[in-house]
Amino acid sequence: MSEEKKGGFFQAIKEFAYGVAAHDSARFALKTRASMEHLFILITMGDMLGVPILPPYYSLRLLPYVVPQISTWKRRMLREKDLTDALA
Amino acid sequence: MNSVYVLILGFIIAILGYRVYAKYIDSKVMKADSKRATPATMYMDGVEFMPTNKNILFGYQFKSIAGAAPIIGPIIAIQWGWLPALIWILGGALFIGWVQDYSSAMIAMRSDGASFGGLSHKLISPRARIILLSFIYFYLLLIAGAFGNVVVSTAIGLKASPMAWLFLTIGGILAGQMIYRWKKDIILTTVVTVLIAMSGIWLGTIAPSNAIVGDALSNSRPLWAIVAFVFCYFAAVLPIWRFALPINYVASYIVFLGLLFGIVGIFVLHPDFTLPAYTDFSIKIGPLWPIMFVTIACGAISGWHSIVSSSGTARQLENELDARPVGGGVMFVEMMLALFALIIAGTLYASPAEYGAAIAKGPGGVFAAGVSKFLGVLGMPADIGRAYGSVMMIVLAITIMQLVIRFMRISTSELLGDISPIFKNAHVGTVVASLLGITVVLTGWWQYLWVLFGGANQLMASLALMLVTAYLMSEGKSYAWAFYPMIFMFITTIAALLFTSYNLLSKVLSGAVTGEALIGNTLMGVVGFFLVIAAIILGIEGFKAFNRYKKLRLAAKPASA
Numbered sequence: 001m002s003e004e005k006k007g008g009f010f011q012a013i014k015e016f017a018y019g020v021a022a023h024d025s026a027r028f029a030l031k032t033r034a035s036m037e038h039l040f041i042l043i044t045m046g047d048m049l050g051v052p053i054l055p056p057y058y059s060l061r062l063l064p065y066v067v068p069q070i071s072t073w074k075r076r077m078l079r080e081k082d083l084t085d086a087l088a
Numbered sequence: 089m090n091s092v093y094v095l096i097l098g099f100i101i102a103i104l105g106y107r108v109y110a111k112y113i114d115s116k117v118m119k120a121d122s123k124r125a126t127p128a129t130m131y132m133d134g135v136e137f138m139p140t141n142k143n144i145l146f147g148y149q150f151k152s153i154a155g156a157a158p159i160i161g162p163i164i165a166i167q168w169g170w171l172p173a174l175i176w177i178l179g180g181a182l183f184i185g186w187v188q189d190y191s192s193a194m195i196a197m198r199s200d201g202a203s204f205g206g207l208s209h210k211l212i213s214p215r216a217r218i219i220l221l222s223f224i225y226f227y228l229l230l231i232a233g234a235f236g237n238v239v240v241s242t243a244i245g246l247k248a249s250p251m252a253w254l255f256l257t258i259g260g261i262l263a264g265q266m267i268y269r270w271k272k273d274i275i276l277t278t279v280v281t282v283l284i285a286m287s288g289i290w291l292g293t294i295a296p297s298n299a300i301v302g303d304a305l306s307n308s309r310p311l312w313a314i315v316a317f318v319f320c321y322f323a324a325v326l327p328i329w330r331f332a333l334p335i336n337y338v339a340s341y342i343v344f345l346g347l348l349f350g351i352v353g354i355f356v357l358h359p360d361f362t363l364p365a366y367t368d369f370s371i372k373i374g375p376l377w378p379i380m381f382v383t384i385a386c387g388a389i390s391g392w393h394s395i396v397s398s399s400g401t402a403r404q405l406e407n408e409l410d411a412r413p414v415g416g417g418v419m420f421v422e423m424m425l426a427l428f429a430l431i432i433a434g435t436l437y438a439s440p441a442e443y444g445a446a447i448a449k450g451p452g453g454v455f456a457a458g459v460s461k462f463l464g465v466l467g468m469p470a471d472i473g474r475a476y477g478s479v480m481m482i483v484l485a486i487t488i489m490q491l492v493i494r495f496m497r498i499s500t501s502e503l504l505g506d507i508s509p510i511f512k513n514a515h516v517g518t519v520v521a522s523l524l525g526i527t528v529v530l531t532g533w534w535q536y537l538w539v540l541f542g543g544a545n546q547l548m549a550s551l552a553l554m555l556v557t558a559y560l561m562s563e564g565k566s567y568a569w570a571f572y573p574m575i576f577m578f579i580t581t582i583a584a585l586l587f588t589s590y591n592l593l594s595k596v597l598s599g600a601v602t603g604e605a606l607i608g609n610t611l612m613g614v615v616g617f618f619l620v621i622a623a624i625i626l627g628i629e630g631f632k633a634f635n636r637y638k639k640l641r642l643a644a645k646p647a648s649a
Binding site for chain 2: 011015016018020022023024025027029030031032034072076080082083084086
């Protein structure tokens with residue numbers, strides 16, 4: 001019981017240290033990747049948001065690979081953003 | 089009074105605030121529910137909306153809000169005496185500080201993770217959003233100026249610090265390469281880069297800046313201001329993994345270890361306060377009310393926290409019950425940081441005259457001397473301890489500065505991009521932000537600049553509390569716990585900004601200042617007045633919204649029989 005509690009405490013310290021030192025780095029890395037992916041989807045599937053860029057043939061070829069991300073992509077593209085989003 | 093009593097009093101207030109007041113608000117007013125889906129779980133995109141463990145978020149929130157302000161504020165504010173500063177730190181954090189941090193996260197979480205722009209549009213009015221975002225731009229300029237001043241005065245006052253800063257930068261850049269390019273083990277990377285940064289602290293003591301670049305350059309304010317903003321320029325234009333983040337990563341170990349051992353040192357030494365408990369109501373910077381309240385800044389309450397809470401943390405909370413430990417709990421830790429700084433300033437010098445001579449050179453020197461004293465108990469030589477304290481101060485200031493300049497680059501592109509495409513260029517945006525920052529640093533008197541920054545920071549907090557009050561009213565919840573702190577902060581900060589801006593501009597109009605001071609006074613005074621006008625317009629819009637919500641509630645009530 002006490003060992004479990006001890007493990008929990010050290011785990012919490014480890015997570016806190018990760019939060020202080022590395023969580024932001026991980027988030028920014030993910031943000032960078034997501035921005036690139038979403039830009040790519042915008043170029044290929046832009047017509048879903050009313051921005052036709054590539055001929056639909058190529059979009060259809062790519063569609064199966066993009067399907068899992070479409071809902072997330074649309075939400076991110078259409079969500080209201082402001083300057084404070086850049087801060088945190 | 090013994091410093092240990094102050095720490096114990098701080099612990100008691102933190103426990104009372106967190107376990108009693110915050111728990112009551114969380115469970116009875118906001119009715120936090122572990123079964124209610126948070127935006128992080130509803131809209132999980134693995135990027136911004138990502139359910140995250142509360143311990144990790146606690147660390148993230150702490151790292152994001154703990155800049156130089158909770159340390160510098162009390163070091164300056166002790167000029168009114170340590171007792172008023174202590175009362176405001178404890179009372180401010182207990183009744184206002186945590187309320188703002190926690191409730192900003194809660195209202196953003198309950199509004200699908202919307203940020204302040206969207207919230208002000210929805211809860212107050214469309215005009216409120218534009219004014220709030222303009223306010224934030226100038227508020228950030230004051231942060232860049234105030235923190236830039238801290239970096240410059242520390243680099244000049246403590247000649248070991250530039251070398252330590254250089255090695256920290258080298259260690260940080262290396263950490264980025266090792267992690268992201270060479271795919272090295274994180275533990276190996278951490279050990280190597282933190283050792284490099286630590287060796288810079290030691291090297292700084294044997295190769296101080298005046299021995300390398302000469303006395304004239306090592307005391308040059310323009311030189312260190314340019315160095316600081318060039319550093320921020322790289323942070324703003326380089327990929328974030330290459331410069332800004334790995335430097336912050338290495339720096340966090342230096343800060344964390346310094347604070348930890350510093351607090352241990354206080355308990356071991358347990359010195360008495362040597363400076364007076366109370367000096368005078370009115371001193372050189374201004375009167376105790378309102379100026380001391382804004383001088384203390386983040387240790388009691390800070391608008392910066394509300395931006396982090398709403399735009400960052402609220403989108404990562406996996407459970408509504410986590411908002412109290414993350415939003416509220418971290419504020420009490422910040423309060424302890426402010427008490428640590430207060431103890432340093434209050435116990436270090438034998439007399440007010442000695443303190444006065446030290447603070448005239450800037451707060452960085454006072455903090456470094458304190459860190460040196462308390463780390464000395466654990467066996468660290470005094471000169472290395474001072475260098476350690478100075479690099480801690482630079483780290484705490486520059487990490488926020490680089491984020492601010494990066495943000496201002498984006499804002500410049502957003503605000504001026506339509507006027508001319510050149511402003512959309514990252515380099516142009518960064519140069520514009522840096523030039524504005526350098527101008528403020530080089531031309532403004534640092535104590536006025538600090539008061540203006542503190543005023544803008546806490547005014548931002550009162551605007552955040554206004555949004556919270558509007559939200560509570562719109563939901564028909566009890567709102568007094570956010571409304572009265574908002575009123576107090578609004579009046580106090582408007583008074584502080586008006587007082588300081590009037591002082592600055594009256595010197596310009598009467599011809600009492602010339603040259604650099606003329607530019608500094610004019611710029612700071614105009615920015616101060618702009619912030620006041622923006623806040624008053626927002627206040628009017630806010631009160632219109634409050635009345636609207638009140639009428640809606642009255643109309644919704646059934647007629648009595």
